[in-house]
Structures are given as C-alpha cells and as structure tokens.
Amino acid sequence: MTMGRLSNDEFFTKLTELFDAKKGKDHGSIVLVQKRLSHDQPLPETTSSTMLPDLHPPRPMLVLIRATNAKGKERRQDKIKLSTIVEPDSLPAFFERYADVCKAGMTTLKPRDRSKRKGKAKKKKGAATTSAP
C-alpha cells in the first residue's frame, strides 16, 4: 500500500510521529532512503556529444525521500511508508530540519558525555577482572 507523496511539512510531522512511536520500545528500526527522482523525468537523447546524459542533466533534479518503520511481510498491516519530494532549491533547508528531527528521534544512541565515562569505567573493570589471577 502506498500513500501519496507528502509535502515536506507533512513528511516531517509524520516522521516525528514515526520516531515518537519507537520511543520507549526496546527494538525496532526506522529506514530512511534518499535518491534522485529519475522516474518520469525526461532526459535528452543520448548523442555523441552527450554520451551519458544522466551525468549532466540540463537542470537540477528532484530528490525523493522515503521513510518506513521497516515492518516485514508478516506485519504488512502495521507498515508505515512515507515519501516526499524535495525541490533542489529547498535542499539545505530540508536537511537542516531533517537532521533536527533525526537527532531528536534517535534517542537510544550513546550520548557524548556518558559514553566516555561509561567506556572508561567498563574498561577498567574488564582489565581488573582479567588481570586478577
């Protein structure tokens, strides 16, 4: 089941919901994909002067962004798929917001300060136990 393309604003709202739904869970994934929107995009004919037209398109291309909660076949009904198209001009603004949403959503990654102290303590502990006869 595919939902239609969302506007960038809607996409961020839904993506935030997607991340929020994973908060407090002890497992799960969120998959984000980005690629050039090459479908239905006219490219100039390949001639001797333009050997590889996709390398130098006459104008900037659109970028397609997808997000899913990575539910497999057995749980298809729970699968959430989001997609949006980013205009070349709005790329920087889009990715600023994208980074913020991801940073706020990925809460189980190791925070900077804690990881240092934690890592040190762990290693010390490990060394002490292994060196003991």
Place this chain on the structure above:
Amino acid sequence: MPYYATSQEWLHQSSLLLEARPNTTRITTKYHISKPKPRRPSQKPTTSSSADASALPPPRGSLTLKTYDPHSGACLKYRTTKAAEVSRLILSLGRPLGGRMAALPPPEAADEVMADVLAGGEETVTKKGGEEVVVASSGGKPQAQGQGPQQQQGGGGGKGKKKRGKK
C-alpha cells in the same frame, strides 16, 4: 561489502559513487534499536530476577548509512552508535550528497575544503587500522561486580570517590 572506519571515508567514497552513477545510487539510513543483552549472566547467578530486570541496560541504538548502486552493485556502509554524529551525518546527506543527487553544481570552495579533510582522513585510516582505542588502566581497584556503570555515575559523590581512590 565494506564498513568504513570513519565517516569521512564513507562520505568520500559515497560522493564518488554518486558522481559516477547519480541516477541509480540511493542512500539508506537505518536507525535500529536492538534489545539489550543481560550483562554477564554467568557471573552473578545469585541476584534475584527482579533486581536483574530493573538493572537491565537501556536499549542500544545504532545508525547505519548505506550507499548502494544497483547497477554496479557497489555498496558502501558506515555504522555508528554515537548520538553526537547524527546531526553531522544527516547534514552530509544533504550536502554534498543530496546536492549531487539533485545535480546542483558543487561549490568550489567547499570542494577544496572537503578534499583536504578527506586526504587527512585517509591517512589516519590506513595508519590506525582498527577503531578501538585502548585506554591503559593503572591498576584500577576491582569494584563490586553488582554495581552497574549507571550507579557509578549516579551522583557527584561517586565521582569524588573515584578520584580519591586513584590517588
């Protein structure tokens, strides 16, 4: 297919792949939360199960970036668990990588800076090899095994204690 040791290296290679195959290359960003593993279950069999449940470490997350081109089969990966890297990585998906996807002309100045950074990054990669940084511990006194690291960092008191112990 390879996991790169540094995000710079991944960014560099992904950038090259996108340059070569801008139409088919896609970048997948996977945020995965895995179930926490119980800490060393064999060492402390005597602790009650209820205490174990409450002392379970929080779930571990990871972030995997994958650049894949189905035409050539090239697949470049980078994996991290550090929250501090998220912002920088996602922004790099926008620029330079997203810019290349959109076929925007790359800014000259930014390219030069990038090249410098990348040259430095490559050197360190080849020299380092592994990414593990070993911290030499100077005879840390063995602490009660039941104590989790979370308890150690609980308050400022613990920190002071640790210092005194070192001296």
